[in-house]
Amino acid sequence: MFKIYTLIVQSMHRFCQEMWRKIWTKSSYSVILLVALAKMYKLGTVSRLTGFSPSTLRAWERRYGLLRPARSHGGQRLYSEEDVRLLLRVRELMDQGHRIGEIVLRDPKELLEGSHPACSEVAALGDLEEIRRALVEAALAFDADRLEQIFDETFARLSPQLVLERVVGPVAERIGELWASGRCTVASEHLFTEVASRRLRSLQGAIRPDPPQVLAACFPDERHELGLLMATYEIMRRGIGVLYLGAAVPFADLEHAYLVRHPVAVLLSVTLPSLWAEHRDDLAALLKRHGRQAVWAIGGRGSPVEDPELSEAGAILWPAGKSPAELADKLRQALRGRLV
Numbered sequence: 325m326f327k328i329y330t331l332i333v334q335s336m337h338r339f340c341q342e343m344w345r346k347i348w349t350k351s352s353y354s355v356i357l358l359v360a361l362a363k364m365y366k367l368g369t370v371s372r373l374t375g376f377s378p379s380t381l382r383a384w385e386r387r388y389g390l391l392r393p394a395r396s397h398g399g400q401r402l403y404s405e406e407d408v409r410l411l412l413r414v415r416e417l418m419d420q421g422h423r424i425g426e427i428v429l430r431d432p433k434e435l436l437e438g439s440h441p442a443c444s445e446v447a448a449l450g451d452l453e454e455i456r457r458a459l460v461e462a463a464l465a466f467d468a469d470r471l472e473q474i475f476d477e478t479f480a481r482l483s484p485q486l487v488l489e490r491v492v493g494p495v496a497e498r499i500g501e502l503w504a505s506g507r508c509t510v511a512s513e514h515l516f517t518e519v520a521s522r523r524l525r526s527l528q529g530a531i532r533p534d535p536p537q538v539l540a541a542c543f544p545d546e547r548h549e550l551g552l553l554m555a556t557y558e559i560m561r562r563g564i565g566v567l568y569l570g571a572a573v574p575f576a577d578l579e580h581a582y583l584v585r586h587p588v589a590v591l592l593s594v595t596l597p598s599l600w601a602e603h604r605d606d607l608a609a610l611l612k613r614h615g616r617q618a619v620w621a622i623g624g625r626g627s628p629v630e631d632p633e634l635s636e637a638g639a640i641l642w643p644a645g646k647s648p649a650e651l652a653d654k655l656r657q658a659l660r661g662r663l664v
């Protein structure tokens with residue numbers, strides 16, 4: 325009897341041990357996986373955070389072995405927090421005029437030294453929604469001081485690119501939605517746009533490269549300016565001077581400025597599709613006259629994804645959703661040798 329009892333207890337013990345081992349192995353895998361995934365970034369996210377296009381990141385991986393991202397089960401690249409920090413540092417060095425071929429020769433550890441802001445930047449990504457919500461609340465309460473204070477704190481912690489792309493743009497959009505559904509007054513929208521535009525202008529003022537070689541203007545009758553200010557900032561921080569002509573510039577006046585300044589590129593922004601439709605043929609005529617002497621880039625929500633005739637005439641169409649930073653990189657490459 326005692327023997328049977330011992331046998332039962334022993335097999336129950338083994339059964340429990342086996343079950344526990346299975347549960348533990350499975351759950352520990354998921355714990356490890358969760359911990360790892362919590363700190364992993366997909367290629368698209370890394371591209372948005374650093375301003376380098378996915379194709380550039382893949383090319384650098386092939387060419388220089390810069391970063392060896394892990395792979396998910398499906399084969400997707402997964403970058404660590406340190407990878408992102410390294411890329412932000414590369415971005416910083418390239419903005420200072422260093423070439424990628426030279427940067428990759430350096431020791432990554434040495435590169436990461438002095439990149440603390442980037443580290444806190446990655447850590448602070450989780451707070452972005454909080455920041456956006458606080459800005460919307462401050463705009464709705466007409467609290468200009470609070471708006472300024474939030475911007476002060478945010479710009480102190482995060483890079484300007486990240487603030488513009490992940491905070492200013494989305495907040496403007498959210499305020500637009502609230503306005504369209506009658507939950508936000510034009511006054512709140514104006515207040516937010518004003519504070520954000522002032523920040524953008526002062527960012528530009530802090531770099532202001534010389535001499536201006538690019539013209540930037542909004543389409544005729546187009547009063548939405550924030551997108552063009554952002555694109556201008558991206559060009560300027562790559563050391564290229566921009567003559568900013570602002571909102572609602574008639575094409576005749578733009579052409580006059582073009583003939584006086586002979587820029588190497590022209591940036592145009594159009595938000596309202598109706599304005600695109602109205603002025604598209606005049607733009608085509610303008611491009612026929614000057615499209616081959618300069619790069620013409622047309623961005624914004626009103627820009628179509630494609631227009632074969634305009635592309636043929638030399639236009640680069642950059643509709644909403646495509647990063648202005650990527651265009652700025654493309655422009656800098658296209659203009660290599662033509663910039664003063």
Ligand code: B12
Pocket residue numbers: 492493496497498499500501504513517521545546547548549550551552554555591592593594595596597598621622623624625642643644645646647648651
């Ligand atoms: C602020 C604002 C205004 C302000 C603009 C002030 C200013 N100084 O800029 C004022 C009050 C003037 C305004 C007026 C109007 N507005 Co408004 N406005 C907005 C709002 C809330 C934010 C726009 C913004 O700044 N967005 C943030 C920027 C960063 O985004 P973005 O412009 O898309 O730019 C990004 C890209 O497109 C790109 N980009 C843009 N330009 C360029 C250029 C280049 C070269 C490159 C590379 C990239 C690039 O870079 C940016 C970053 O990624 C939007 C809401 C929204 N959803 O956007 C409505 C919105 C655009 N407005 C709208 C409307 C209807 C109007 C009015 C017609 C309202 C009226 N009845 O009077 C007028 C039109 C005035 C005019 N003729 O232009 C609609 C447009 C709907 C549509 N598709 O037709 C929107 C979408 C609001 C809505 N939900 O209905 N508006």
